[in-house]
Amino acid sequence: MTSSNRRSFLLRSSAAMAAAPLAACAGSTPPATTTPAPTSTSSSTPAAAPPERPLAIGRAGSAPLDPPGQKLGVGGTQLGSVFQATSDETAYGMLEAAWEAGVRYFDTSPWYGLGLSERRLGNFLDDKDPSEYLLSTKVGRVLYPDADAGQIGIWMDENHFGHRYDYTAEGVRKSIEDSLQRLGVPKIDIVLIHDLAPSNTDLDDYEAQLRVAMDGAMPELTRLREEGLIRGWGMGVNDIEPALAAMENADPDVILQACQYSLMEHEDALQRLFPVCREKEVGVIVGAPLGAGYLAGTEHWLYGETVPAAIAQRRERLNAVAARHSVDLRTASLQFTTAPDVVFATIPGARNADQVRKNRASMDVAIPEAFWSDLRAEGLMHADAPTPA
Numbered sequence: 444m445t446s447s448n449r450r451s452f453l454l455r456s457s458a459a460m461a462a463a464p465l466a467a468c469a470g471s472t473p474p475a476t477t478t479p480a481p482t483s484t485s486s487s488t489p490a491a492a493p494p495e496r497p498l499a500i501g502r503a504g505s506a507p508l509d510p511p512g513q514k515l516g517v518g519g520t521q522l523g524s525v526f527q528a529t530s531d532e533t534a535y536g537m538l539e540a541a542w543e544a545g546v547r548y549f550d551t552s553p554w555y556g557l558g559l560s561e562r563r564l565g566n567f568l569d570d571k572d573p574s575e576y577l578l579s580t581k582v583g584r585v586l587y588p589d590a591d592a593g594q595i596g597i598w599m600d601e602n603h604f605g606h607r608y609d610y611t612a613e614g615v616r617k618s619i620e621d622s623l624q625r626l627g628v629p630k631i632d633i634v635l636i637h638d639l640a641p642s643n644t645d646l647d648d649y650e651a652q653l654r655v656a657m658d659g660a661m662p663e664l665t666r667l668r669e670e671g672l673i674r675g676w677g678m679g680v681n682d683i684e685p686a687l688a689a690m691e692n693a694d695p696d697v698i699l700q701a702c703q704y705s706l707m708e709h710e711d712a713l714q715r716l717f718p719v720c721r722e723k724e725v726g727v728i729v730g731a732p733l734g735a736g737y738l739a740g741t742e743h744w745l746y747g748e749t750v751p752a753a754i755a756q757r758r759e760r761l762n763a764v765a766a767r768h769s770v771d772l773r774t775a776s777l778q779f780t781t782a783p784d785v786v787f788a789t790i791p792g793a794r795n796a797d798q799v800r801k802n803r804a805s806m807d808v809a810i811p812e813a814f815w816s817d818l819r820a821e822g823l824m825h826a827d828a829p830t831p832a
């Protein structure tokens with residue numbers, strides 16, 4: 444599909460989605476059973492009227508977010524109790540505050556808290572008009588019941604599910620079906636192939652899994668899009684290579700690129716990823732814009748156990764420049780990730796209501812040009828990195 448076709452297709456598919464029976468994808472299979480997912484879905488006639496809020500993920504510089512142009516969504520790892528157990532009250536408080544502040548894009552995954560993030564997000568969205576929000580979730584891990592699973596990895600709640608990787612077409616259908624049931628909402632807008640990346644040490648044989656996805660998950664997601672059951676698909680990865688591979692070998696609409704574009708580290712994405720996204724009109728969603736918290740002042744740098752000395756030193760230098768200009772480093776970090784034309788959204792995770800309100804407020808702060816030019820002059824920002832207008 445060419446870029447201009449993709450644009451008009453997205454308009455059609457989002458209209459079709461409003462009319463299409465997503466139940467065909469949701470099916471009636473209980474989560475994590477061995478019942479096969481449907482391999483075909485009912486056809487749908489695209490509705491004639493264009494959607495009120497077209498999905499513009501392939502269109503550089505525009506976004507279907509509210510207020511328009513703000514490019515701010517919210518991540519879903521905290522809803523899954525990443526790094527610390529997060530109570531229902533805190534999680535729902537964060538979501539309420541996000542909604543009140545006008546945030547309308549929510550990202551989640553089956554992996555985040557082994558279903559917990561999707562369950563909480565779905566409960567929250569239950570009484571919301573589906574046309575008012577944008578929702579992405581992920582495929583690649585299928586959950587199955589495991590009463591004794593306990594605490595797994597960075598997900599700090601007790602949980603009752605295990606997971607297996609599955610990047611096949613059938614795995615994608617099964618995962619989407621399970622997600623729809625956990626979420627309990629009538630649609631998923633964007634589906635991202637999750638953690639198919641060389642840095643994912645939990646994954647056996649990245650190259651082999653990539654081939655599975657190229658034969659299975661990727662063409663299947665294109666089919667689901669063409670059937671009008673999702674609005675777009677892409678990769679949700681921490682490395683650049685799989686994003687490039689998907690754009691070279693398949694037809695994604697969007698790349699959720701985590702860990703590669705922040706004020707701390709951005710050269711590689713700027714030079715190798717963004718030009719390809721621009722050429723193919725693939726939108727970028729920036730994951731971990733705060734480096735998993737480090738640029739907001741926490742001691743978590745991405746998802747490792749320790750903070751590398753070079754990163755700690757760089758934060759000190761960034762903080763020194765920020766202090767000189769009375770700029771808040773978290774605010775600058777968030778705005779920085781929204782500046783490139785290819786970026787469709789940045790999705791900082793927020794632990795609670797206070798954090799999400801502050802992140803929303805950060806988008807309205809005027810940052811002096813002298814701050815950015817000092818960062819450039821001190822070699823703390825790439826010369827070609829765009830800065831907010």
Ligand SMILES: NC(=O)c1ccc[n+]([C@@H]2O[C@H](COP(=O)([O-])OP(=O)(O)OC[C@H]3O[C@@H](n4cnc5c(N)ncnc54)[C@H](OP(=O)(O)O)[C@@H]3O)[C@@H](O)[C@H]2O)c1
Binds near residue numbers: 518521
């Ligand atoms: N492979 C993938 O697809 C992938 C990978 C990574 C991320 N993602 C997506 O990107 C989203 C964002 O990544 P992330 O949540 O891991 O990292 P992040 O957005 O870089 O950082 C989130 C953390 O920053 C701190 N924070 C946020 N707002 C704050 C505020 N106003 N004041 C003080 N601290 C604040 C909080 O730390 P504390 O909780 O410690 O207070 C919060 O948990 C994820 O939720 C997920 O949706 C996707």
